[in-house]
Amino acid sequence: MNGEPLIQVPGCVSACRACKGKSAPYFETVEAKLRWSGRYLENWREFTRPVQVSHKPLYYRERILLHVEGDADCGYCFGLYQDEAVLPIPECPLHEPSYNQALERLRLYLPRGLPLRFVHSNRQQLTLVFKCAPFELDGDAWRPVFDLLAQTPWQGMTFDFNPAAGRRVFSAKTRRLIWGTDQSQVKCAGQSFTYGPVCFLQNDYTLYASAIAQSAAFLNQGTAYLDLYCGIGMSTAVIRSGRPTLAVEVSGESLRHARGQVEGAEFLQGTIENRLPQIKQFADRFESLDVFVNPSRLGVGRAVIRTFETDLNNVARVAYLSCHPRSLSEDLVEFEAVGFQVVSVWPYDFFPRTGHIEQLVLLERK
Structure with a gap:
């Protein structure tokens, strides 16, 4: 499956324009990127070594940022913002499947009518970005969400209150841990490193x-x-x-x-x-x-x-x-x-x- 064009992989939405070369096999997309970058780096072509490719070109993303639209009647739509609307991508084949499943269940369980604008999965940390000032939590309304989170890959959920949420997703100061822990671990080069909800990760x-x-x-x-x-x-x-x-x-x-x-x-x-x-x-x-x-x-x-x-x-x-x-x-x-x-x-x-x-x-x- 890694070799076939992305558009043929189950879950890929043909209208989504987030990925490049969706009609080409994986290694052809790598070659296209090398040609593109090579135009800028032509002066150093003789020093360029073979590309280091991924061993997992599908189902690899645990860092996921999705736009959110919704209202009190219809609930929420998670997806990619393009053409002035949110395009649902619930089974995106670049996302790790357990996160796709967790995001879809979260979408259904969230209390309706909130000014939710972004959902951000940073591996084992989940952040919900609200376009408003901080508000008090209705514990009864959120209890099903807390029960759900215990069954997902996430170890913590943080609320980010950003009245100006848009091109800049996160606020600088108004962030609040709501459930679990705001510290998780990732391994690299044989060592373990801690990270938080909005730390940059590879x-x-x-x-x-x-x-x-x-x-x-x-x-x-x-x-x-x-x-x-x-x-x-x-x-x-x-x-x-x-x-x-x-x-x-x-x-x-x-x-x-x-x-x-x-x-x-x-x-x-x-x-x-x-x-x-x-x-x-x-x-x-x-x-x-x-x-x-x-x-x-x-x-x-x-x-x-x-x-x-x-x-x-x-x-x-x-x-x-x-x-x-x-x-x-x-x-x-x-x-x-x-x-x-x-x-x-x-x-x-x-x-x-x-x-x-x-x-x-x-x-x-x-």
């Missing part, structure tokens, strides 16, 4: 562990280690190898988990740009540094990379895990301008059957 930890191990093997020159956008601390724990470490992360929730599971490292919350003074102070204490960077699709940016020529001129090697080839190509030009050279480019298909492909780029100073 979908394929077999591939991610491979990328982190590859980075760790390469980042062996510096006497200290910088982890820029460390998430919940997986890359920090695996790559640092006992060295003095500074890790930076934007998300306060992710950073709390990272601090709790990586001993001996220093942590800062904020963007790289905002934390450059503290990063420089850390770098000045050591002869050489290795850096792992895992930015958003916007990339690292020229202003930060230029500091690798001045304030951070003791950086020896960089492992850059990118989620967008356009920003990556722009950043690689900047890295080369400040004295780095590309050693290798490794494509990773973290999100099978979608239009996304990651690239792990290993760079060293000339």
